[in-house]
Amino acid sequence: MKGLVCKVCGYVALDGNKEICPICYAKNVFEEREDAYKMPDFKAPSGETEKKHIPDFTVVEKCGLIPGTGCVDVHVKIGEVLHPALSEHHIQEITFYIDNKFISNVMLTSSINPAAVIHLKGGTKGKVQVIETCNLHGKWFNEIEIK
Ligand SMILES: [Fe+2]
Structure with missing residues (x-):
């Protein structure tokens, strides 16, 4: 893209x-x-490279970390098939946006799982977008609507 x-x-x-x-x-x-960056091709079945790089979302609507606020967690792991976490091949960053506006950036090393969580304020609505960076395979995009 x-x-x-x-x-x-x-x-x-x-x-x-x-x-x-x-x-x-x-x-x-x-x-x-x-x-x-690369986008998932929603019309074609994913290949192995796509499955290991496209950000995969889980939304936890009742996270409860900050009680009484209605906060929501968006968990992101890379990808549907977990990306390697090796010194020679790993995810370096996961960058978060809401409706195209930057909200957070998480730096990663090969010492941890290729995943991150963003903790949204209660009432947040819009598209949460993620671009992850693989040291060998570049940047990959995905998004999810928070209603
Ligand atoms: Fe990779």
Whole structure:
């Protein structure tokens, strides 16, 4: 997919804001790339590479971490078939957005599982989008609607 990419850290600006990078804080360093990230092909059956890279969501609507707030957890693991966590092949980052706006970035190493959780405020609605970065296979996108 075409997208705006930070030339310093590789962050993809889904909202098109290219003034400042929210990850590395560099200014005016975005460039448009034809292959900024890969999307799942919902019409075709997934191959092994897709199954290991497309972010896989689980929404926990009653997480209860902050009682009385209606908070919601969105769990993301990479992917439907768990991605390797080896020093030579691992997930480096999981970046979260809501309705194309950046909300969080999780840095990963091969010492932990390729997964992350975002803890949303109660009443949050919209599309939670994720772009994960594999050190060998690039960036992969998926999204889920929170109602
Ligand atoms: Fe990979």
